[in-house]
Amino acid sequence: MKEYVNKELDSKIFIENNVYKKLLMLQKKCCQFETGGIIIGYYDEECRNAVITECTNPPEDSLGTRNHFFRGVKGLKSLLKKKWNEKREYxxxxxxxxxxSSPTPSVTDISQMKKIEHNPKFNCKEPILLILGEKYNDFKVNLILFKDNKQYFYIETE
Ligand SMILES: [Zn+2]
Known part of the structure; x- marks a missing residue:
């Protein structure tokens, strides 16, 4: 598993290998348009460390442009229900x-995540944003946790 750490929160986020491989392949294809989806996984018993077990494909009703991705919702409800029932993942x-381009979050990215943080519908007070990008021809994953109106960046450990 890929491991990312935030020292301030003393917290880690893990990405399962098959998920990381999928992201790597997507990046290599280097589509012209943005794509994305939701992150599914779970927290450990202390609710300190998260494990990402899936990055979904874009729902059918999503729309990707050159500099923005509008994630749709089609099929997500039933997928999340299935994940919860079968694996206790959410x-x-x-x-x-x-x-x-680089995986730096845009102003829009940040404001969208803040909306999710404060929207009870999502039932997710500390949402994670994963951005996939490249810098100097280097594949890069950026992981940011949104918590108490602040952003916490996670650094890959090696
Ligand atoms: Zn973005």
Missing amino acids: YLGEWHLHPG
Whole structure:
């Protein structure tokens, strides 16, 4: 598993290998348009460390443009229900691709995540944003936790 850490929160986020491989392949294809979906997984017993077990494909009703991704909702409800019933896994946050650019969150990215943080419908007070991008021809994953109106960046450990 890929491991990312935030020292301030003393917290880690893990990405399962098959999920990481999927992201890597997406990045290599280097689509012209943004794509994305939701992140599914679980927290450990202390609710300190998260494990990402799936980055879903874009729902059918999503729309990707050159610099933005509008995630749809089609099929997500039943998928999340299935995940919960079968594996006790749930919604952890959002992911999207920044084709050909760095994985730095845009102003829109941040405001959207803040909306999720404060929207009881999502039932997710600490949503994670995963952005996939490249910098200097280097594949890069950016992981940000939104909590108490602040953003916490996670750094890959090696
Ligand atoms: Zn973005």
